[in-house]
Amino acid sequence: MTVPESTKESHTDVLIVGAGPAGLMLANWLSRFNIKTRIVDKRGTKVFSGQADGLQCRTLEILDSFDFGHRVWRESNHMLEICLWNPDETGTIRRSDRIPDTIPGISHFQQVVLHQGRIERFFLDSIKEHSDIVVERGVLPTSFQFDQAKAADFGDYPIAVTLRTLSDEEATPQQRLQHQKTEDGQRSTSDGLFRSNLAADDTDDLIRAAKNGDHSRPVETVRAKFMVGCDGAHSWVRRQLGFKLEGDSTDYIWGVLDIVPITDFPDVRQRCAIHSANSGSVMIIPRENKLVRLYIQLQSTDVKDGAKVDRSHITPEVILKSAQQIMHPYKLDYSYCDWWTAYQIGQRVGDAFSLQERVFLAGDAVHTHSPKAGQGMNISMQDTFNLGWKIAHVVNGYSSGSILKTYESERRQVAQDLIAFDHRFSRLFSGRPAKDVMDEEGVSMEEFKRAFEKGNEFASGIAVNYGASVIVAKESEASGKGDGTYAKSKPQLARGIDIGKRIPSFKVLNQSDARPWHLQELLKSNGRWRVIVFPGELTTPRNMERMQDLGAKLAGPDSFIRRYTPTGQPIDSLIEVLTVHAGPRTAVELLDLPEAFHPYDKESGWDYWKVFVDDQSYHEGHGHIYVNYGINPDHGASMIIRPDQYVSWVGEVDDYAEMSRFFDTFMTPQLAGETGNGELSSILAEVKVD
């Protein structure tokens, strides 16, 4: 092998391999922290059509926290209802049930559908708006070295990766887009299986091509503090680490068509699960731009005992024909097909997610499963949504490395739950409906419906509940455990809140201007921890006294907020204190509260965006957040919320000591220095003049 004549060398904080949803979410987080980041992808272009499309309500909450949830919400198709279709006594399919697609009340968003290419576009726009990070396409890592000796110091660069650049030709998938019939009137049959799990991995071919290619192409050695493999089911990064995906495949093959349907089937704009008597199942996912996605069981191509599938037998015509049989007596056809593919159902999860908290795996690199439940893109993005702020806080010296261990403990559990869910769900879906209660081989449609309903909570993404850790204080005083190092919660002060889950959102009003906000809108993904104080009714003198006490401690010269706020930054830049009192709004003035709750800045005056109230709005009802959180307005509670909106701690309104104990276990004291002066420059930056 020829050694390149000159190899460039460079340093970066974080190297991201793979620019799909997981990689882009991570780059997007890092764009908010000014972290030196490289992101490379072996493909020459982003995804344009097809691929993943379902977006959980939790994913929408997350995208909204980055200020582009509304772009998804506006462009996507909203799915409201699921219709179940089963054979009747004559074997003809009929609608047997309607259930809501998103459980009412679970989130202020509902599940929607928009193709992966648009989501990636929104990420790219967001990254560009906040940083100089650019996705390097057609760039491939070809070697990896890890220096154990450097792994203990988070300021050092233990990772060395060689990056090579592909030619345009090598980097461009052979898959042609097929937006119209070919000229002879045949439907185009280009290879829809290109990214399918029925296709072989081309990474080694690409590496070989890159190494044997034109020696004038750049070769670069990147030294990195962190590397994250977001490089899919065939992850090159995972292979370097020697980690494995564990699990297995089924014999079920499913096809996918994205078409503008021409049909008399009445529910083609609803999400449908259709079980035919003997021809297999179809799932309908209505999409944006008049498109409908059909997941179609391909009985004729099912493989037995792990035999290889003959890909040449799978064409859009074959897939359509299966759908027509399943949906008989309704007619189904199309003129326009946007995309198609097929895949073999299987479930696998990674045996490890990280190498010494310096190299991480995320997304399909650590969990693969069938796409029908609309989970893949969501869980992948949520992996790096969990990881991104932790890496950034360590790189920036805000936190000790201990918080990085929680990535694997938190996300591996989610991956295992996902795989278990998909295992059960896909078998119920691919099975033949039972003819009657005596038909033990068949799938009971009642059982299927129950699984669907139960699955909906999991599928919303809201059910995720992270275990106890240095950043989730689940243990309560009552348990009597622990050595006093770690903060303890008093969950009984907010019985509607699950410590470890994302904080549910209800509307509150700004004290100063009466504007209603969903609480989550106040918890933008900007890297801040939040202490949210719910002091109860402030007309009760005891409650106001506790606020005075807490305010004095928070404002103290050595308070945990001052201790951990980076030098020269505003006092709210790492730990932001928000207040939601129990109302009524008109009984209190902002300036009745101590300054810690509405910091003063000599350039911009009082901060009017920290104190809120649980009260009736003029136009948008009453959020009843005290009732919904189970907080007694006579007594109150305080919470600590992570930068990713998960609840860390619940305790007494004025339990300054326990709050401080929480942060003290993992945060890094900053140099003492003036604070509060960064404010005006940030105002000026915000003032839009065009």
Added chain:
Amino acid sequence: MTVPESTKESHTDVLIVGAGPAGLMLANWLSRFNIKTRIVDKRGTKVFSGQADGLQCRTLEILDSFDFGHRVWRESNHMLEICLWNPDETGTIRRSDRIPDTIPGISHFQQVVLHQGRIERFFLDSIKEHSDIVVERGVLPTSFQFDQAKAADFGDYPIAVTLRTLSDEEATPQQRLQHQKTEDGQRSTSDGLFRSNLAADDTDDLIRAAKNGDHSRPVETVRAKFMVGCDGAHSWVRRQLGFKLEGDSTDYIWGVLDIVPITDFPDVRQRCAIHSANSGSVMIIPRENKLVRLYIQLQSTDVKDGAKVDRSHITPEVILKSAQQIMHPYKLDYSYCDWWTAYQIGQRVGDAFSLQERVFLAGDAVHTHSPKAGQGMNISMQDTFNLGWKIAHVVNGYSSGSILKTYESERRQVAQDLIAFDHRFSRLFSGRPAKDVMDEEGVSMEEFKRAFEKGNEFASGIAVNYGASVIVAKESEASGKGDGTYAKSKPQLARGIDIGKRIPSFKVLNQSDARPWHLQELLKSNGRWRVIVFPGELTTPRNMERMQDLGAKLAGPDSFIRRYTPTGQPIDSLIEVLTVHAGPRTAVELLDLPEAFHPYDKESGWDYWKVFVDDQSYHEGHGHIYVNYGINPDHGASMIIRPDQYVSWVGEVDDYAEMSRFFDTFMTPQLAGETGNGELSSILAEVKVD
């Protein structure tokens, strides 16, 4: 005077003079119709800060109909509450009342504040997205000719205007932006009065400069079918027509400061009307980006008997000092001033709005008044929102010219109402508060409050009610008037609807996918008339029969829909039929209804976006549109809605003859031709691939 050596000559459908909000709204409408449009502005740049800022809920509805209302909604400051501050018995100001800023229930938007520069940016983006129209800046009309002989034929070009281009220097206002203190610590005092009505008009100077300037600069004669003067209070177009603004000025001078306030005044983030005992009044308008606008009465500079104001006496320091006196004992100061100005209060309205329906005036060119009520930018945009589709329909040959006469009849009334409102309101605002009931010179604060509350309805923009005309069928059968040529309404079929007002919006569900939509979201500004059929409960056989009858007539080969649809365009491209039945949704299938209500296309199948239902949604409540519109679900009603969302006609569900009569009086039959084939190409254009 030197004659330019060569003069270019060109033709355009519409020439717009002035690229402020009125001109941009018009260009924006025309961008949706592929109308050949020129838009010129004498200034070299758009507005960047200051100027108008208040946006009525009706304006938000309109911007939303062009798909960028959400950009305003997200960036703007929302105003929820108005606080009234008056002197107490000791003469100290105190909060006397709180009232909602927008009347609850009046609209699905509420009044917000965002500076004119951003609104103009959104218009420019929207125009660019839909057309090749570009604002030509630093371009000035210098002569005007009108050929009477050509005025009768709407295909001809009766207007000739010479356009000259200014040098960059001439076109750039001298007003410097003042985003920070000057280096010696003094506040910058550049001329905030540049665009104020205290400044002289510079149009003639600019014309002189353009004519005497470099002769190599282009001179062009534009021949236009239509010209619209959106060129402000000193309108050059108005002068060419010889029209006048009628009305007068007051002696009141007010100053304006856009600042980030440093204050202990508790309501600085609320809209406030503050009447001091003896120092004058302040109005507070909280804005985006921590800014607050203060309108401040300048007592020391009030002029008497029409004397000229000495502009040099008006500085930000003088204005601030007045505010400090009025708001005493509260403190007020600032470090950052974004913009300032001052103006003299007066009210004027144009004596005519159009020359033979070929040259029109809009915006400040036909109505000027004081800015405090936040009306100016709104009424200006609504002028051309009224005019734009009418010009487009005439240019494109859809309609006879008769609809153009309604511009003046509809908008002059609005201008007069505005002027009357402002006259009363500004005098109440500038007057000294009455000390007691015996104080007849003072203004009663009770009267002021009542005026404020009543003013709120007017200020929302919702109250506008257009008079009877060829496109507003107010006359009812009961009146017995008319000669049978014009359609008559049956207002009793929808008692909650005012014919002539914009249709109120409530949520309805899509029949095919259960998604809730605000009715107005279905009425996008794309130039379509709508027939909205409210058939009542379709489980009642009589109601379904009437739908069958109406469907058959609408689908007939010579139906009014076919007659007026442009050749080769989809059947819904000029008159769209929407249905909202009374529910329940699950009792009906889309395909139970005749094809006229959900047109079939051979490339894209059935249209699933035409039939809606008044029913409970899973996540967003029940719109109760039948109750709100006063339609009996046993009987139903039909409506015709203008392309600008105003109600034209209310009648029986199946009164095809009267619907046809309505359109027959002003629409132009199109050549017979195939329809329905434009559909697929438009689908493909919509499919986003990146």
